Amino acid sequence: MKLVFAGTPEVAVPALDALLASGRHEVAAVVTRPDAPAGRGRRLVASPVAERAAEAGIEVLKPAKPRDEEFLARLREIAPDCCPVVAYGALLPRAALDVPAHGWVNLHFSLLPAWRGAAPVQHALMAGDEVTGASTFQIEEGLDSGPVYGVVTEEIRPTDTSGDLLTRLAFAGAGLLAATMDGIEDGTLKAVPQPAEGVTLAPKITVEDARVDWTAPALRVDRVVRGCTPAPGAWTVFRGERLKLVQAVPAPDRADLAPGELSAGKNNVYVGTGSHAVELLWVQAQGKKPMRAADWARGVRIAAGERLGA
Numbered sequence: 001m002k003l004v005f006a007g008t009p010e011v012a013v014p015a016l017d018a019l020l021a022s023g024r025h026e027v028a029a030v031v032t033r034p035d036a037p038a039g040r041g042r043r044l045v046a047s048p049v050a051e052r053a054a055e056a057g058i059e060v061l062k063p064a065k066p067r068d069e070e071f072l073a074r075l076r077e078i079a080p081d082c083c084p085v086v087a088y089g090a091l092l093p094r095a096a097l098d099v100p101a102h103g104w105v106n107l108h109f110s111l112l113p114a115w116r117g118a119a120p121v122q123h124a125l126m127a128g129d130e131v132t133g134a135s136t137f138q139i140e141e142g143l144d145s146g147p148v149y150g151v152v153t154e155e156i157r158p159t160d161t162s163g164d165l166l167t168r169l170a171f172a173g174a175g176l177l178a179a180t181m182d183g184i185e186d187g188t189l190k191a192v193p194q195p196a197e198g199v200t201l202a203p204k205i206t207v208e209d210a211r212v213d214w215t216a217p218a219l220r221v222d223r224v225v226r227g228c229t230p231a232p233g234a235w236t237v238f239r240g241e242r243l244k245l246v247q248a249v250p251a252p253d254r255a256d257l258a259p260g261e262l263s264a265g266k267n268n269v270y271v272g273t274g275s276h277a278v279e280l281l282w283v284q285a286q287g288k289k290p291m292r293a294a295d296w297a298r299g300v301r302i303a304a305g306e307r308l309g310a
Contacts, residue, residue, distance in 0.1 A: 001081035001102070001185045004061075006031040010048040011170045012086035015107055018174035019084065020056055025181055028078050029059040031066070033089050067093040075099050082184060084177055085139065092139060102184050104139040107177045109169045110202065111151055112137060113194045116144035117202035121169065122162045124202075125227035128219070130156055132165070134173035136180040138191045143201075147191030149180045159249075161229040205232055212236045214260035214309045217275040218250045233284075236260075236308045238300075243308065246282035246290050254279075260307035264297035271308055 003025050005016050019027050030053035035044040046054070053060045063071035072095050082102035085092075097104055110120035112135040117123075124132040133153040138146040152172045156165060183189025210228040212221055212235065225248045228234040234245040248271075257263055257272025264270075270277040280293035285300075 001025045001181060002079070003027050003181065004029045004031060004075065004078055004080040004083045004100070005049075005053075005085075006083055006088040006092075006104070007049040007086040008033045008047045008089045009087050011109075011166055012049050012088075013052050014170045014174040015084070015086045015177045016049060016052055018178040019181065022178050022181070025185070027056075027058055028080060029061055029074075031061045031063070031071075031075075031083075031088065034062045034064055066090050066096050072096060072099070082181065084181060086173070086177065094141065097139060097141070105136055105149065105177070105180060105184070106139050106144070106146075107173045108135050108137065108144055109133075109166065109173065111135060111153065112144060112148055113197075113199040115200050115202040118204040120202040121166045122202070122205050122227045123200070125156065125160065125162055125165065126223045127200075128223055132156055132169070134169050134176055136173075136176055137194075145194060147193045149183065149189055149191050150176055152176045159226070161226045163230045207232050207235075210234050212245060212309065214271065214307075215274045218252070218273040218278050219275070221273050221278050222248065222250050237310065238285075238306075238308055241286045243286070244284035244290075245280065246284055248278045248280050251277045251279040258307070260309040262297075262302050262306050262308060264294070264302045267294050269293040269297045269302075 005019060005027055007016060019025060030049060032047045032049045035046050038045040050060050061071060061074060076099055080100045083100050083104040085104055085106040092104060111133045115123050131153055133151050135151045136149040140146040154169055154172060205228060210232045212224055225234040225245050235242050251270055254270050254277035257270060257277050259272050259274055261272040269280040271280060282290050283293050283296050284290040285296060
């Protein structure tokens with residue numbers, strides 16, 4: 001088939017690579033979000049998908065909005081058979097959905113109908129799911145509600161962050177998306193409607209969602225820290241300034257601390273929660289680079305009874 005691939009962040013690159021390597025389909029063009037300011041200089045930088053497409057010599061389309069008539073006209077000129085999508089980042093209008101004969105097929109990082117929305121991996125971790133996966137489905141105008149072509153499953157490991165899990169799903173999902181294109185092309189794969197039961201939503205994680213509540217049990221604190229790493233980053237407040245929690249682990253042997261209460265030794269930093277403590281391993285103070293929690297604690301000289309989150 002002739003394909004137009006839509007995607008933007010690094011997590012979409014493995015899928016583009018899989019389609020380029022398949023040898024079975026032609027990736028005629030790539031659709032991605034416009035260049036965005038990045039770094040201290042805030043200079044405009046192309047998306048990871050745009051950079052990869054440029055390396056491969058593929059036409060790159062960067063519409064400000066996918067309903068722009070200039071973009072739609074070019075899409076009709078290319079006349080793709082199907083448009084695979086991975087984390088493109090913009091809603092597709094009906095005028096775009098109607099162009100390819102086989103529609104737009106999205107790779108979504110959950111086992112649909114669970115965790116429809118922008119942040120499925122983060123929500124799966126924060127909810128304590130033991131298994132997640134990726135699904136390919138036909139895009140329609142509802143939120144991730146279209147019929148499903150295929151799935152792959154992935155076990156969630158006890159120490160997984162959302163970054164760890166998303167990396168594994170990006171590569172497993174890349175194979176699934178390539179196989180889905182093959183099945184659509186040869187007519188062996190039919191999309192199956194999603195069940196009405198089991199629908200959960202995964203809206204974008206806000207900065208406030210990532211703030212740690214120290215009155216919650218240690219298990220919940222652990223899930224929030226892992227689910228929000230690397231983005232947007234779990235955080236709390238210490239002496240009136242934001243402190244990012246890069247890595248923490250439950251410490252069930254310490255149940256003597258009040259919620260948020262700090263206890264710093266030579267090599268360990270513990271914080272009380274609504275159940276037992278958690279041990280802080282890595283933190284990032286405001287305006288500083290990430291550092292070992294024990295080094296941070298020595299630098300700030302924690303006083304007896306001081307707390308996080310106040």
